[in-house]
Amino acid sequence: MPDLALYIHWPFCKSKCPYCDFNSHVRGAIDEARWKRALLTELDQVAAETAGRRLTSIFFGGGTPSLMAPETVAGLIERAGRHWRFADGIEVTLEANPNSVEAARFAALGQAGVNRLSLGVQALDDRALRFLGRAHDAAEALAAIALARRHFRRFSFDLIYARPEQTLEAWGDELDRALPLAGDHLSLYQLTIEPGTAFATAAARGDFALPDDEQQGALYEMTERRLATAGLAPYEISNYARPGSESRHNLAYWRYDDYAGIGPGAHGRLTLDGAKIATRRKRAPETWLAAVEAVGDGSEERVPLSPQERAREMLMMGLRLAPGIDRARFASETGMALEAALDGAQLPHLIEGGFIVLNAAGLQATPAGRQRLNAVLAQLLA
Ligand SMILES: C[S@@+](CC[C@H](N)C(=O)[O-])C[C@H]1O[C@@H](n2cnc3c(N)ncnc32)[C@H](O)[C@@H]1O
Ligand code: SF4
16 A cells, blocks of 8 residues: 555635735634544545555645644644554644744644644845735744744745846845755745736736746756755755755655645545545635535545546656656556657657656656746647
């Protein structure tokens, strides 16, 4: 039976950031006892169909799971421990915002069983944080990083770069300040304008513009170089780690391993009776909650994936990773050889252009390919 990773979604935030299209919502009051009961109910449901497996990671994502009561987090981890066998050194990550009220809970979250914190720092200067609509300032971010270091064996923080008018020099300076603060892992995302967000409206109005493709490429290349020099290898498009400190949980997604998702909008991929099943929970928090209370789970969709769909998903996820996709693993997951899943007409041009490497080991996107992965995938999967 394949190992399992578990994702738990907490859909609430103090305020909505203008760039964010995650399933995150601002609510006046949350009946946390009810939410805990419902998450435990869905945990029991998914455990019933994956009994006997080994659990390698738990990830509390959001939204802002650092707003959860530590007892809720502890209760979920404890229940998971009753259902599944924990792998040695199981990774238990929680996403946190650097606001001081939340940082005050880090010790309790550590005691609850969280052993890795992922902190949404986003920027290290106040002007940029204001532009990003964040509820914290740079001083709070630094304080939260110090606390994370004290209370968690492993921690990572997120920064958003390629912001409007950001020069190579300015981003270089910010990286110089960030690197000495880093633990074993950093997530560095290029700002994207997501449809339906406040930033989409503002950008359409002409309030600001993202750096052009050339500038984005230059920023990305500089980021990879600086991080590699600092000993944090670029192991995924936006993720950098010291060797062995990659996020085990996120690797499960990118390697197309099994994961279960509970909570509003959570996705899962589960191998059950030889089929790979895609699961999706109801997205709206209140709709999800009502469904769990009425029928025992908030499932919106459960569909078996065809070999073609599995191949497509595996390519989309696996090419994000620096080591790419293992040939044997691809064949066992999809029943297809790599070449059979790729558009043969486009392959030579992508290989000669230096965007992908196809060999006995498998398929890999080069750094240049990873930088424009959407375009590469569009051709590979044509
Ligand atoms: C689920 S969110 C973060 C968790 C936490 N609520 C926070 O804001 O710190 C995960 C990360 O995705 C990144 N992110 C979200 N929307 C983005 C966008 N439009 N462009 C770039 N990065 C984005 C941010 O760095 C964010 O920390
Ligand atoms: S970036 Fe984080 S805090 Fe901001 S709305 Fe999205 S999930 Fe919430």
